[in-house]
Amino acid sequence: MSGSITAPAIIVVGASGNLGPFMVQALLEQKARFSRIAILSAPEKKDKFDTAAKDGIDIILGSYKDAKSYEEFDVAISLAGNSIMADQPQMIDAAIRAGVTHFYPSEFGVDIMQPAFLQERYFRDKHLTREHLRKRAGEVSGFIFTEMIIGAFLETFILSDVFGLDRPGRKLTYYGNLDDVKSFSSMADTAKYTVDSIFLPFESGTTERTIKVPNGNYTIREIVEVLNDIDGTQYETRVFPVSDARKEQELARLAKSNDLELAFSLKALFSSPYAVVPKPWQNDMFPFKPKGLVEMIQDCI
Secondary structure, three states: OOOOOOEEEEEEEOOOHHHHOHHHHHHHHHHHHHHHEEEOOOOHHHHHHHEEEEEEEEEEOOOOHHHHHHHHEEEEEEEOOHHHHHHHHHHHHHHHHHHEEEEOOOOOOOOOHHHHOOOOOOHHHHOOOOHHHHHHHOOOOHHHHHEEEEEEEHHHHHHHOOOOOOOOOOOEEOOOOOOEEEEOOOHHHHHHHHHHHHHOOOOOOOOOEEEOOOOOEEEEHHHHHHHHHOOOOOEEEEEHHHHHHHHHHHHHOOOOHHHHHHHHHHHHOOOOOOOOOOOHHHHHHHOOOOOOOHHHHHHOO
16 A cells, blocks of 8 residues: 555445445455455345355444444445445545545546536535545545546446346447447456555555556447347347436436436436546556456356
């Protein structure tokens, strides 16, 4: 990390989500480099981590808003999903009170500092979190934080309907242009990058760093063509203008449907030209080669 802790103790928050198992596996693969690895769990979710516990990971039962949950840990990684994204400033404050010196917020997406995204509804809570991290890093000596920027998870595109793909029905409903380029990553590689990055030194005098490590840039059409080959069929594609997604987003806002508002906000921003992670990327700083598009899709399905 910053050079002062050679075998840090690390705790992961939100490990029951989609990225959680990959992060746990990446940590286990480098277990010898850590003095302790733990997952913070609500008591009612404890059973989800039975396998991790058998593998030697400590399960800490408590609240992510309680400083006691983070005691004796040096690094905290947040994998917070949309439902608790707004709570990250409280996580950060609790972690700092307990002595955590390195925090990873739940970024794992595009570069939200691009001008087009500064007022984007979907990123509101991430911006508030980043502002809070900067404020606390200015107040607390020795506190640092890292943001992992990876584009979109291909697993999310393939295995859910978040971006409009219905794989069982062999259909794609998309807002935008199928030939626009997007940055994609695999969850497994992202987890490896994250764990490896813990041991990269910070530049002298800095408290914040952004690490950009997408697997690659691909068009939606390229992804569909690979699926056509793998599944032995032609996907039916229905394409609508991005303005339609914005209309649905506004209707959801007026109806006070937060989840639906976020869903259509995501569809609209994903179709923008800014859904590409700006270069330079830092993949070459790490000792492994990321998976290509076909391998990522094969792993998904």
